[in-house]
Amino acid sequence: METKKKILVLCGGEFAFKSIHALGYEKYLCGIGIGKGDPFYVEGLEKECINNEIPFKSFPTKTSVKRMLEWLNEVQPDHIFSIAFPYLIPQEVLNYGTEKFINFHTGPLPRYRGAMPIFEVLKNQEKNTAICAHFMNQAFDQGNVIFNDQIQIAKNETFGSLATKMNNRMGQIVINVAHMLDYASKIPSTVQDETEACYYEKPTLSDTFIHWNTMNASEIIALINACNPWNTGAEAIVLGEQIKIIAAEKIEELHNELNEGTILPISEHNLIKISCADNEIIAVKILSCSEGIMTAENYIKLKKLDTLICASL
Known part of the structure; x- marks a missing residue:
């Protein structure tokens, strides 16, 4: 042998x-x-x-x-x-x-x-x-x-x-x-x-950060997925707070040229809709903030987002 x-x-x-x-x-x-x-x-x-x-x-x-x-x-x-x-x-x-x-x-x-x-x-x-x-x-x-x-x-x-x-x-x-x-x-x-x-090079904070005014929905979703789970999501600013978006999806509707990074009226499925570049929209499903990791629905309740019509990030 x-x-x-x-x-x-x-x-x-x-x-x-x-x-x-x-x-x-x-x-x-x-x-x-x-x-x-x-x-x-x-x-x-x-x-x-x-x-x-x-x-x-x-x-x-x-x-x-x-x-x-x-x-x-x-x-x-x-x-x-x-x-x-x-x-x-x-x-x-x-x-x-x-x-x-x-x-x-x-x-x-x-x-x-x-x-x-x-x-x-x-x-x-x-x-x-x-x-x-x-x-x-x-x-x-x-x-x-x-x-x-x-x-x-x-x-x-x-x-x-x-x-x-x-x-x-x-x-x-x-x-x-x-x-x-x-x-x-x-x-x-x-x-x-x-x-x-x-x-x-190994990714730094700038590589994992969502830039609402220049990134379209597909680019943002790709970045979020690329950061899950090793970075606990992609970095973003929402309502003046730095959070990490862990899971989101692109939705098939347009935001009619609102400023990029605007929170739209909450969806019927309790997802956080945010305007992106190229008139596109993502819906945030799971995120991490200073209070912990939570669903979009819990974050909506925590921050009382259901009372907003539109809000700039």
């Missing part, structure tokens, strides 16, 4: 767990390294590794990653899989071996480089995304692409639902790559087309 490739996984936490389980079940897993993450997951993963006699190493800082080569030389993996590992691997560690490091990026490359491609594809209203397997080099998300595994984005997909979908798919993708490494003498790959490349 042929010996399977020894694969070590570098991860950032929970997102990689199904892949780790799949590699362990298929007898590929030879070690796990975790970057800075929730102590609950770090401690839990370390305990599981000890119980199953799997080498484990924590890399809590960027500086600690520089000492990774010593550990790799000790474990001697054939390949290293990176799944949501938070730090750039320095060249002195990559020198462990040519085409030994493979990253699994949660967005199509080269168009969606960066830390949170799930947020970006939803905000940009893409119809499809991908999990991209690529060889790693000394720059984030720039190594040669092995393949982009396309994933369809459903209507009204949220960050949470898409992340879950990709997490479930990731386990099969890492096994597919492991099989390729087992049976192919060389893994084909292609150089990324830099003319199509775009790098997105």
